[in-house]
Amino acid sequence: MTNPILVEVMRGAVVESRHRGAVAVADAAGRTVFCLGDIAVPVFPRSAIKALQALPLVEEGAADRYGFGEEELALACASHSGEPAHVAGVESMLAKTGLAVSALRCGVHWPMAQDAAAAAARAGGPSALHNNCSGKHAGFLCLACAMGVDTADYFRPEHPVQSHVRAVLEDLTGVTLDREVCAIDGCSVPTWAMPLGRLAHGFAKFGTGHGLAPQRARAAARLREACARQPWFVAGTGRFCTEIMQRFGRRVFVKTGAEGVYCGALPEQGLGIAVKCDDGAGRAAQAIMAAVIARFLPLDAAARAALEPFIRPVLRNWNGFEVGALRMSEALT
């Protein structure tokens, strides 16, 4: 099936570009509450499931053993911007675990935040600490240490850490994640494609604890709490995930992933959300997630007004002139 156009990019009065995609909203019993497009086709969740990948770190007692605080738990769930406090937080995670920066196998990229990139340039270039996934990797390393397994190959699909993560993902989503749907993520850990509807179901379980074993439900609650209290560590200055969780706290969990994926949970409503933009466009996926939140979360006028610039963002050029806007599909408003 051809997914519907969910977002149009307007320049002046003309549609310049179009984004198709799919949306699934599900409850913890696995009922699809709302959907647009094909939610059965497998989608790589990429970084949108970092919080699920961090569950073993908490469940196995590794985070407690090494004394991780809320900032560090939030970093384990983060695609951070590589700002100084993000880098310091990941350094702290490694130091508490007794590991060097060289243990990180996520690779190196320039910080997403322009100021941080400029600072890194002045300091001689970025390190693996600046990689947006460095907190997740520090969490995996911590888990490997707590499990007493080797830390050299923690990112490989056959390593006990990744096997553990896979089992948790299978428990949350109800999907068997076999080799045919396994690929390598940007930071070199495995990523498994799964239907968007199952992903939404997994996030409903993560957001509520319903359908999870008590220890797993407690770990989910603790990670949600860490992200709700330290949202800056989940993304960074001015970023959508941070701004939404700063405003809504425990009412909304939201996390971006590469290639136009967004996942989230509305714990009070008992709902999980999964979004995939067909073409991988983050700008559209973010606007769609904002529209879904506005549709399913009861909002007062101020909160609705705060979401509006994310649902229908104005586009400005290098001089700050207004040149266009994103236009959201009526199916989502």
Added chain:
Amino acid sequence: MTNPILVEVMRGAVVESRHRGAVAVADAAGRTVFCLGDIAVPVFPRSAIKALQALPLVEEGAADRYGFGEEELALACASHSGEPAHVAGVESMLAKTGLAVSALRCGVHWPMAQDAAAAAARAGGPSALHNNCSGKHAGFLCLACAMGVDTADYFRPEHPVQSHVRAVLEDLTGVTLDREVCAIDGCSVPTWAMPLGRLAHGFAKFGTGHGLAPQRARAAARLREACARQPWFVAGTGRFCTEIMQRFGRRVFVKTGAEGVYCGALPEQGLGIAVKCDDGAGRAAQAIMAAVIARFLPLDAAARAALEPFIRPVLRNWNGFEVGALRMSEALT
């Protein structure tokens, strides 16, 4: 009509993302030689038509009056990476015209080239010279000086420079460019939406001179020659436009634009090409353009092999691991 999927983004063995789009190939008489998707819907050509926007600079004698060489003409047609010699070239254009950097109204952004961005960071940040459009803007300023009109508002639609550019675009494409299809580009000059088929026709005329007045045909030939001889100044190190024109010289003119647009010409074949990716993805538009060149330009085995990595690029992650590839539609191969 729904445009076809032209490029699939593979991660491992799974399709992760999909790009739809349209392609037009036309001759100078306006015959459509090849097309995919809707080539009648208006599309903003953005920076893909900088060479057409530079025609008045040459035609009116402005480039000669201020002594512009081939590098400077190539910069007038460029979306450059902000590398040191690009910046120096635009400085030279302004100096020859007797204007300061502050005359540029393109706005400021960080250089596209990572090394150049790091260097700019160490030097205190970028200036308008680093804007990828600064050469085009220096060309507009030079034209304004030669026309004896004010240089303050050269970027506005009603300014004589932009009226002149619009008339040239109308002559090349045969489209009446009125207010309803006019919007503001990233660098603040007007951009007019026009059908992809007309854009391809315009590039066939630009590439051959057929159907143009003698003075305009000579200006087109001179700009093509400047870009063929100085392709590094049209884009920059490692960029597609530069690498293609370095390899094929006068046989291929190619130019990228924002939001998934590519335009080009194959002068020996008498063909113009226009590509638009529905969602604005440059990665897909570039691969499509490479595939169109490979289809319509007679190639020896070495040249075909050189194009292959652009048509079916391998995707690597931050560790350099191969994680996937772009898969081109059979309709284009």
